[in-house]
Amino acid sequence: MSFKKIKKRISELEEQLLEENIFESKIPQQILTEMKEIGIEKLPYSYSALRRFIDPETMNIHYNKHYKGYLEKLNKALKNRQGGDMELEDIVRTISKFPKLIKNNAGGAFNHALFWKMLSPKPQRVSGNILTAIKKDFKTFENFKKKFEEEAQTKFGSGWVWLILGKRGNLRIVSSSNQDNPLMNTFMNGGYPLLGLDLWEHAYYLKYRNKKDDYIKNFWSVVNWDFVNDLYSLKTNNKITESQNVRQIIAEAIDYQACNRTQIQNYKDIFNKNSEIKKIFRETIDRILENIYKEYWYKQNEYAPNTLSGVYDYEKKGRSVINKLNTNYTNFCTLVTDINQVLKKYGQDPLMFLGQTPQKQVEEMYRMSVYLEQFAPRIFSPNSKTFQKIMTSLTKNDQYGDKQEERAVEKMKMFFKDANVTKEGGLGVTSDALAGKDAVIEYSDGKKEYAQIKPFGYMDETETSYILSNTGQVKKYQPSMIKYLVFISTKGDTYIFKNENVEIVDGKYNIPKENWLNK
Numbered sequence: 001m002s003f004k005k006i007k008k009r010i011s012e013l014e015e016q017l018l019e020e021n022i023f024e025s026k027i028p029q030q031i032l033t034e035m036k037e038i039g040i041e042k043l044p045y046s047y048s049a050l051r052r053f054i055d056p057e058t059m060n061i062h063y064n065k066h067y068k069g070y071l072e073k074l075n076k077a078l079k080n081r082q083g084g085d086m087e088l089e090d091i092v093r094t095i096s097k098f099p100k101l102i103k104n105n106a107g108g109a110f111n112h113a114l115f116w117k118m119l120s121p122k123p124q125r126v127s128g129n130i131l132t133a134i135k136k137d138f139k140t141f142e143n144f145k146k147k148f149e150e151e152a153q154t155k156f157g158s159g160w161v162w163l164i165l166g167k168r169g170n171l172r173i174v175s176s177s178n179q180d181n182p183l184m185n186t187f188m189n190g191g192y193p194l195l196g197l198d199l200w201e202h203a204y205y206l207k208y209r210n211k212k213d214d215y216i217k218n219f220w221s222v223v224n225w226d227f228v229n230d231l232y233s234l235k236t237n238n239k240i241t242e243s244q245n246v247r248q249i250i251a252e253a254i255d256y257q258a259c260n261r262t263q264i265q266n267y268k269d270i271f272n273k274n275s276e277i278k279k280i281f282r283e284t285i286d287r288i289l290e291n292i293y294k295e296y297w298y299k300q301n302e303y304a305p306n307t308l309s310g311v312y313d314y315e316k317k318g319r320s321v322i323n324k325l326n327t328n329y330t331n332f333c334t335l336v337t338d339i340n341q342v343l344k345k346y347g348q349d350p351l352m353f354l355g356q357t358p359q360k361q362v363e364e365m366y367r368m369s370v371y372l373e374q375f376a377p378r379i380f381s382p383n384s385k386t387f388q389k390i391m392t393s394l395t396k397n398d399q400y401g402d403k404q405e406e407r408a409v410e411k412m413k414m415f416f417k418d419a420n421v422t423k424e425g426g427l428g429v430t431s432d433a434l435a436g437k438d439a440v441i442e443y444s445d446g447k448k449e450y451a452q453i454k455p456f457g458y459m460d461e462t463e464t465s466y467i468l469s470n471t472g473q474v475k476k477y478q479p480s481m482i483k484y485l486v487f488i489s490t491k492g493d494t495y496i497f498k499n500e501n502v503e504i505v506d507g508k509y510n511i512p513k514e515n516w517l518n519k
Helices: 003-019 029-033 056-078 088-093 100-117 128-138 141-154 212-222 225-236 243-251 261-273 275-292 321-327 329-345 358-379 385-415 430-435
Strands: 159-166 171-177 191-198 419-423 439-443 448-455 458-461 465-469 484-488 494-498 503-505 508-512
Touching (some): 056 100, 088 100, 100 191, 128 141, 128 171, 128 225, 141 171, 141 212, 191 225, 261 275, 261 329, 275 321, 321 385, 329 358, 329 385, 385 419, 385 439, 385 484, 385 494
Antiparallel strands (some): 159 171, 159 191, 419 439, 439 448, 458 465, 465 508, 503 508
């Protein structure tokens, strides 16, 4: 009986036992969802079959000591951990929810399980869909080999070099450290590994000693191109990432659907409570903007002194409001709605953030990043209704924010009577964006103090503190840099607090009562 059939039979028996109440109530039900043991991949050839590339002794040690060692440690770490029938690939895909010990050993097990299959005793010539794709993305096969070798040669320390199927359906060459894999959801701008070369010294040192370059060049003599081609065809067949589908989607017009207030508030709560969501979204949007607006993109301090990197002079002179998209929860909702229309049309599961655990939300954010980068040419086209709505929203929000900050500064002048209070922040000003300096309070002796100005919706109180909610981006500011937190309502009510012992609880500012200065 095959291993899969055995697993299926075990599952059937478990269901039968549950139905017949054979398990006593004192036995926890989670015992039925313990992580199943990850099986050993049998070496598909003898230790001496790849002699033209690697010696039998190295293959023996590599397979029996290193690979099986990773598996043994992985299964030990997974023992009694909930996860059910997760396969090794599923663990690798969702590696961020596992501790470092599991990450290292799952990576080592998965990388080597692929590596054995990527090698062939019989010399093979590259052909088929993978050759077509290589020529499309690297011009020639020789150019691809050269770039792959260069990446491997310049990789310092232990790790791997990979040919991956990228998020846009293109082929790319990347390297990873230690036993990381491009499929891991912690791997920035990764993809599915199609071909990999182990660059750890244990993989080649007995035969090649310090001649790592010879090891890299000899690798081509044993590549299993049939396996690589099959893997590529499998991962590109009937997927929304398939190049033809992507081109079609990019050409299609998507009707803009506005988010209602409840949806926006829900995404605002997610942004304020799950910092990882904001981080991934910010990094993704910044990559897209740099790629889409190459002629308008400037690095930090490149446009002018003390300016951030970003898009400048797109709609007018100066820093574009499009740069504020990377932290804007309203337009995050807009983008989710846009993408879900496409996913629904092509029979894919929609993005689902609401009602999910924080870890599941992070996994959905990685999935959203893939689609954002795929559909960026359509979404950020000037003719796109989604883009037009985003720009209108960001412009209005920026104008309103400026007015609110100006109103707050006028109120601050009334409180700090012996000082000169001026508005410091602005689009692209590093002091505002990096440190949070929206206003500067300058005293007659030259001393300066800084304030962060925030809108707010509600202020509640407990016996010891005030709780301010609906405040936009929620984050802590260094008291050594920001002396005051200033909150202003839509009606103009302004509250000045010392920035001391401030806590963030459930996406809200929790400020000690004694910090309120202008009661």
